[in-house]
Amino acid sequence: MAETRAWKLLLPRQLRHLPADLAGVIGVVILTNLAALLPVVSDTPVRIVAGLVFVLFIPGYAFIAALFPEAGSGPTADEENGTNPQADGIDGIERTALSFGLSIALVPLVGLVLNFTPWGIRLLPILVSLSGLTLVLTAVAAVRRWALPADERFRVPYRTWLSAGRDELFSPASRTDAVLNVLLVLSILLAAASVGYAITVPKDGERFSEFYLLTEDEDGELVADGYPTEFRQGEGRSLIVGIGNQEHERTEYTVVAELQRVERVGNETQVRERSELRRFQPTLGHNETWQRQHEVTPGMTGDRLRLQYLLYRGSPPATVDQSTAYREVHLWVNVTG
Missing domain, CATH: 2.60.40.10 (Immunoglobulins)
Structure with a gap:
């Protein structure tokens, strides 16, 4: 733990306090650029996976994070009465759905603008444009989130999810839950293997x-x-x-x-x-x-x-x-x- 805190102290203060979800956005941007441009990685499935996440989700998520820095929850009685302090935010499901929708809207708009520039719609201009737009939106989201009181900021409760998932998997309440957990893990592994096989061994089309x-x-x-x-x-x-x-x-x-x-x-x-x-x-x-x-x-x-x-x-x-x-x-x- 001490070693982890030591290397964090080498980072600028803004990066040390950057919310985990926004740090993840920056990480995906960096990974996608490396996967698309590095000769060793550009011909591997990593480029396809990172590119799909980057194009279909990340720009929209950064835009939503900039628009809604505050935490949110589902509709409640307090919200209807106007007494819920999180009434202006949106919950995780809404945030995820809007991220996909806005990404699908933003990426074609960036391509349309590039089409009327000297650079055109090519790999490098698209990477630079989408990466720059995403990083600017991420910076705006971070600034707006820091301006809120700590208890009103949106945060991804990944520690709670991990703890709950670990308890559910390794300490099930009943034998039925244990069997269902095993089936769920096997289903996820099977789905991941199927997607990986489809990506790494694509079916040849017409020659x-x-x-x-x-x-x-x-x-x-x-x-x-x-x-x-x-x-x-x-x-x-x-x-x-x-x-x-x-x-x-x-x-x-x-x-x-x-x-x-x-x-x-x-x-x-x-x-x-x-x-x-x-x-x-x-x-x-x-x-x-x-x-x-x-x-x-x-x-x-x-x-x-x-x-x-x-x-x-x-x-x-x-x-x-x-x-x-x-x-x-x-x-x-x-x-x-």
């Missing part, structure tokens, strides 16, 4: 790869529009080739770009002449995106030539055509001499 072509507009933005269709032999025009890996594993790709002279025979399109323009061989992890500029310089001339990009997972086979490709995109172009 696929995105494959697309883009162009650059006048503002330098990449768009799926305005593709070049008129070329001159030997003169290059740019396209952007893109791949998105949603295969749930690291994947090696090969992209083959060809210019083809094709002929329609019945219901089939047959290639009469082909010219390979370039190959790309990127390797992507799951959920990674790859984009490269391709300067298309046609060597053959003609109308309605097919500029085709073929995507393969791994190395392509000896026969490179649409029937062997994993994905395919193409443009119809005209090339003059």
Whole structure:
């Protein structure tokens, strides 16, 4: 006990007297920032758990703590008569429910404001904004709570809860209570294990790869529009080739770009002449995106030539055509001499 008090004396007075629930809010803010930014922790379930608590509960709790620094209780006869000194406060259930509701309201508002700033809706701006807002509200809540008499301040009776829980678990009033306590503990452990398993071993969704072509507009933005269709032999025009890996594993790709002279025979399109323009061989992890500029310089001339990009997972086979490709995109172009 003496050692515990000794290290507390090293803290500033405001922190030493900070209410336990507000100290917990600051702790969750720090934990979430570390879990989201530290490379060692950012890929673990800790980031998901801390992030959910931070987004869905903490900002609202800090806001409610700032609005209602006084203790509260459920409706009583004294409250109806106006003689209850805690009538202006709210009880724990109301405080918890409002915390969830206000968090769900505050977080989108922060995102909306960020959307109109140069930083945009990204991880770091969201972390900084929500953390800053929560810490400011926590400071206001602490100041307002300190301004009240000690017996009117809201406090979380965690020592009472722990004592009551310990007595209920280890000193049950009857054998029936003991059996119910064991069942309750087993149910909580089972629920926690189920949630932990769902977080740590997520079910794989559909496996696929995105494959697309883009162009650059006048503002330098990449768009799926305005593709070049008129070329001159030997003169290059740019396209952007893109791949998105949603295969749930690291994947090696090969992209083959060809210019083809094709002929329609019945219901089939047959290639009469082909010219390979370039190959790309990127390797992507799951959920990674790859984009490269391709300067298309046609060597053959003609109308309605097919500029085709073929995507393969791994190395392509000896026969490179649409029937062997994993994905395919193409443009119809005209090339003059």
